[in-house]
Amino acid sequence: MEPAPVTRFRKYLQIKTVQPTPDYAACTEFLIEQAKEIGLEYQIHECVKGKPIVILKSIGTDPTLKTIMFSSHTDVVPVFEDKWDYPPFAAERVKLENGNYNIYARGAQDMKVTGSAYLEALRNLKSSGKHHKRTIIALFAPDEEIYSIEGMDMFVNTEEFKDLNVGFDIDEGDPSFNDETFFFTAERVTCPVAFTAYGNTGHGSQFIEGTAIEKIMPVINEIIQFRTKQHNIIKHYGPLELIHQGEVTSANLTMLSGGTQVNVVPASYTATFDFRVTPNVNFLEFCQYLKDLAAKNDVKIEFLSKTTGNPVTEYSESDPFMASLQRTLKKHNKKPRHIIMSAATDARFVRRAGIPAVGINPMLNHKQLAHDHNEYVDESEFLKSITFYEDLMIELANTD
Numbered sequence: 168m169e170p171a172p173v174t175r176f177r178k179y180l181q182i183k184t185v186q187p188t189p190d191y192a193a194c195t196e197f198l199i200e201q202a203k204e205i206g207l208e209y210q211i212h213e214c215v216k217g218k219p220i221v222i223l224k225s226i227g228t229d230p231t232l233k234t235i236m237f238s239s240h241t242d243v244v245p246v247f248e249d250k251w252d253y254p255p256f257a258a259e260r261v262k263l264e265n266g267n268y269n270i271y272a273r274g275a276q277d278m279k280v281t282g283s284a285y286l287e288a289l290r291n292l293k294s295s296g297k298h299h300k301r302t303i304i305a306l307f308a309p310d311e312e313i314y315s316i317e318g319m320d321m322f323v324n325t326e327e328f329k330d331l332n333v334g335f336d337i338d339e340g341d342p343s344f345n346d347e348t349f350f351f352t353a354e355r356v357t358c359p360v361a362f363t364a365y366g367n368t369g370h371g372s373q374f375i376e377g378t379a380i381e382k383i384m385p386v387i388n389e390i391i392q393f394r395t396k397q398h399n400i401i402k403h404y405g406p407l408e409l410i411h412q413g414e415v416t417s418a419n420l421t422m423l424s425g426g427t428q429v430n431v432v433p434a435s436y437t438a439t440f441d442f443r444v445t446p447n448v449n450f451l452e453f454c455q456y457l458k459d460l461a462a463k464n465d466v467k468i469e470f471l472s473k474t475t476g477n478p479v480t481e482y483s484e485s486d487p488f489m490a491s492l493q494r495t496l497k498k499h500n501k502k503p504r505h506i507i508m509s510a511a512t513d514a515r516f517v518r519r520a521g522i523p524a525v526g527i528n529p530m531l532n533h534k535q536l537a538h539d540h541n542e543y544v545d546e547s548e549f550l551k552s553i554t555f556y557e558d559l560m561i562e563l564a565n566t567d
């Protein structure tokens with residue numbers, strides 16, 4: 168028999184909140200239905216029409232205290248459907264030889280599993296009648312996969328967000344590929360940059376000098392060398408390299424554009440990089456390095472994001488919320504490991520609003536398949552994470 172939490176999780180996965188045209192209306196309808204069934208208060212805030220932030224609340228016995236937020240995003244990244252073994256929005260429950268089940272769907276890991284675990288944890292808390300002092304909020308935000316511009320980036324600046332009176336945020340993390348539980352109080356800065364070179368044009372049969380491509384090539388080559396050097400710093404960790412990725416800066420050439428016809432030398436050429444800058448270096452100094460590189464090669468540089476850096480949450484075991492988190496981890500026999508998030512999460516906006524935020528995902532020994540084909544979740548890990556969040560909610564919400 169399929170457990171009821173799994174049935175509800177699969178229903179959430181079947182809603183096509185896939186970028187670039189997520190069905191947020193159906194998603195909101197589902198979340199409201201859940202809130203009503205569980206007995207939670209709910210409110211919906213749209214910073215931009217059609218981009219709902221759904222806020223579910225379990226009101227604490229002392230509503231004057233700062234609240235505890237459990238944050239997730241509702242959108243998922245696009246799929247290459249022909250590369251999937253199961254339809255990505257069917258959320259098929261596949262039985263394995265060992266008797267376990269995997270749930271296959273886009274968003275199974277990133278991050279509807281977490282949103283579903285929040286819902287199920289709240290459902291259990293409500294039905295158990297357990298009291299908690301602080302109000303618990305489960306937040307479901309749109310557009311995280313496209314920089315959150317009309318989602319959390321805007322929402323944290325609103326009166327509605329201030330009114331939530333958040334004192335501590337639990338946010339997106341990565342499932343662990345081993346038996347350790349990773350938690351994050353800092354992440355790298357997302358820094359997309361476009362370099363554009365302008366040069367001489369003419370007939371494709373001629374030896375034209377000073378072309379746009381000739382000018383952009385040294386920039387690309389230097390960044391590739393920089394990338395290799397950064398990678399070499401962590402390569403010796405072998406399979407554990409992933410844990411250390413946040414300690415260095417990554418660079419990926421993700422777009423190259425220019426040229427209109429094969430026999431016409433292009434007048435301009437653009438190379439766009441996805442840089443992720445480690446908090447271990449000064450972000451503005453890194454930006455200056457890129458500016459100098461562009462100037463040296465007579466290439467225009469454009470920073471595609473306005474970020475000037477990411478705040479970091481101070482971590483101290485004597486902090487009462489952090490102590491509650493550690494107690495819950497201990498109770499669940501977890502081996503915590505404090506690392507830097509290599510990707511970007513909505514926690515960066517919460518930290519920017521001055522609120523401490525921790526990214527975590529309690530699932531262990533799991534293949535990491537966020538944004539990949541055949542994304543799946545081990546059902547038993549999903550079910551275990553519900554109990555983890557249930558305890559974490561109670562611990563955090565009863566923190567003095």
Ligand SMILES: CSCC[C@H](NC(C)=O)C(=O)O
Pocket residue numbers: 311312313314315339357509510511512537
């Ligand atoms: C930069 S906005 C998109 C956010 C996405 N986050 C994750 C966790 O995949 C990323 O890092 O690309």
Ligand SMILES: [Zn+2]
Pocket residue numbers: 240277278311339
């Ligand atoms: Zn995500």
Ligand SMILES: [Zn+2]
Pocket residue numbers: 244277312537538
């Ligand atoms: Zn993602």
